Amino acid sequence: xxxxxxxxxxxxxxxxxxxxxxxxxxxxxxxxxxxxxxxxxxxxxxxxxxxxxxxxxxxxxxxxxxxxxxxxxxxxxxxxxxxxxxxxxxxxxxxxxxxxxxxxxxxxxxxxxxxxxxxxxxxxxxxxxxxxxxxxxxxxxxxxxxxxxxxxxxxxxxxxxxxxxxxxxxxxxxxxxxxxxxxxxxxxxxxxxxxxxxxxxxxxxxxxxxxxxxxxxxxxxxxxxxxxxxxxxxxxxxxxxxxxxxxxxxxxxxxxxxxxxxxxxxxxxxxxxxxxxxxxxxxxxxxxxxxxxxxxxxxxxx
Numbered sequence: 001x002x003x004x005x006x007x008x009x010x011x012x013x014x015x016x017x018x019x020x021x022x023x024x025x026x027x028x029x030x031x032x033x034x035x036x037x038x039x040x041x042x043x044x045x046x047x048x049x050x051x052x053x054x055x056x057x058x059x060x061x062x063x064x065x066x067x068x069x070x071x072x073x074x075x076x077x078x079x080x081x082x083x084x085x086x087x088x089x090x091x092x093x094x095x096x097x098x099x100x101x102x103x104x105x106x107x108x109x110x111x112x113x114x115x116x117x118x119x120x121x122x123x124x125x126x127x128x129x130x131x132x133x134x135x136x137x138x139x140x141x142x143x144x145x146x147x148x149x150x151x152x153x154x155x156x157x158x159x160x161x162x163x164x165x166x167x168x169x170x171x172x173x174x175x176x177x178x179x180x181x182x183x184x185x186x187x188x189x190x191x192x193x194x195x196x197x198x199x200x201x202x203x204x205x206x207x208x209x210x211x212x213x214x215x216x217x218x219x220x221x222x223x224x225x226x227x228x229x230x231x232x233x234x235x236x237x238x239x240x241x242x243x244x245x246x247x248x249x250x251x252x253x254x255x256x257x258x259x260x261x262x263x264x265x266x267x268x269x270x271x272x273x274x275x276x277x278x279x280x281x282x283x284x285x286x287x288x289x290x291x292x293x294x295x296x297x298x299x300x301x302x
Contacts, residue, residue, distance in 0.1 A: 007059035011257055011282025014213055014264060016062075016134050017164040017185040019092045023257055024282035025062030026055045026275075027217065027268030032074035034270070042073035043270045051272050052083035058279045061090045064188075064215070064266045066138075067122045068101040077126035085128050095123045096168055096188070098138035098149065110140040113152040120156055136166040136188050139174060146174050147181065154182035166215075171199045172206055184212060186264075191216035193252050194234060196298055208260045215264045219256045220249050220278075234297045240290050250277060254284035255294050 011024035031048045034040030055063070069076035077095075084091065097119035100108040111119055116137075123132055137153055139146050146167065156162050166186035167178050178184050187207050189200045191214075200216075207214040233241075233248040241251045249267075256265050267278040286294070 006280040006283045008061070008279050008282060009059045011265070012261065014262055015185075016092060016094070016166075016213055017183070019133060019164070020090075021062035021092050021264065022059055022282075023261075023264050024060065024253075024279055025064060025264055025266045026052075026060045027266040028063055028065035028076040028080060029069050030268040030270050031076050031079050032069060032270075033071035040071070042071045045074065045079070047272070048074065048079050048270055049083040051270055051275055052080060054272050054275055055279075056084065056088060056091070058276065060279065061088070062092050062094065062264065062266070064094045064096075064217075064268075065127075066096045066099075067119065067126055068099050070101070070105075072105065075126065077123065081126065081128045087129075092133045093127060093129075094134040094136065094166070094186070095127075095132055096136040096138045097123070097153070098140055098168075110142070111149070113148040116149060116152045117156060117161075120153075120161055124161070131160060132162050134164045134166055134185060135162045136168040136186065137178075138168040139170050145177065146170070147177055150178045151181050157182060166213075168217075170203070172202050175203065175206065175212075186213040186215050188215040188217055190218050191256075192219050193237065193255050193294060193298055204259060204263070208262050211262065213262055213264050214260070215266060216256055217266065219265060220252050220267050236293050236297050240286070240294060243290070244284055246281070246284060247277060249274075250281035250284060251286075251294070253278060253281035254286055255291070257282060258286055258291060 008022040008024040013020050014023055033042045065076045097116055098111050102108050137150050153165055164185040165182055168188040187203050191200045204214050237248050237251055241248045253265050269275050
């Protein structure tokens with residue numbers, strides 16, 4: 001398929017609260033190196049800045065980032081600020097808090113509720129903003145309840161530091177728990193064509209019924225996760241890709257967007273050519289037969 005004139009607008013729009021975004025966004029994790037965090041080689045700064053500016057040129061107005069997205073030389077938030085500030089009026093930057101990494105890259109103790117103001121302020125400082133558009137609370141495995149942490153973020157929302165709240169890495173009961181405290185505009189969970197998860201499948205349905213954005217992460221990476229995009233594609237995925245003259249990664253993005261009008265895609269890359277291909281995936285229209293074929297891939301992986 002040709003991707004020369006395809007922009008993010010082609011994927012359609014949704015709202016994060018009162019903030020309209022194109023459903024094809026950009027994840028900043030891979031901006032900092034050949035793999036996320038300290039796993040790969042740090043990125044070329046000029047190239048990463050060029051990728052961000054190209055994303056804006058291609059109509060992307062939803063960027064997902066975090067203060068803990070950094071490699072030994074690069075910070076995603078610093079790159080975003082350097083490339084895009086002063087920010088376009090329609091650009092929505094979504095951050096997440098909860099996990100913590102020390103400057104040497106090691107993961108530290110996850111945040112206590114009283115620590116979250118510091119996490120929010122660090123994102124504000126790095127991005128050069130006076131408020132954050134959306135902040136996701138990333139639930140850590142040891143947190144059975146998110147009430148105290150989410151309540152702390154709700155207080156920061158009331159104080160004007162945050163406009164909207166979301167949650168990440170959660171189950172349906174955590175969504176209900178958060179909603180009893182403050183409105184939730186998005187749920188960000190791991191979700192991919194070849195990685196079924198009953199909790200995420202249920203959250204996809206619940207969010208659709210309530211008009212909440214569902215934002216999968218690692219939709220392209222699959223089992224490779226933070227180390228990069230998977231190359232392990234089912235033959236059904238490859239066959240659908242051939243039929244569209246597309247790559248398997250593009251089909252994975254297209255399938256993600258086809259899961260509902262409330263589903264947003266945030267594929268990330270540090271490669272300008274891959275960025276163009278990712279955005280172009282928003283124009284792929286899968287037939288019912290293709291969706292059934294790909295759906296069988298999703299379900300048989302259970």
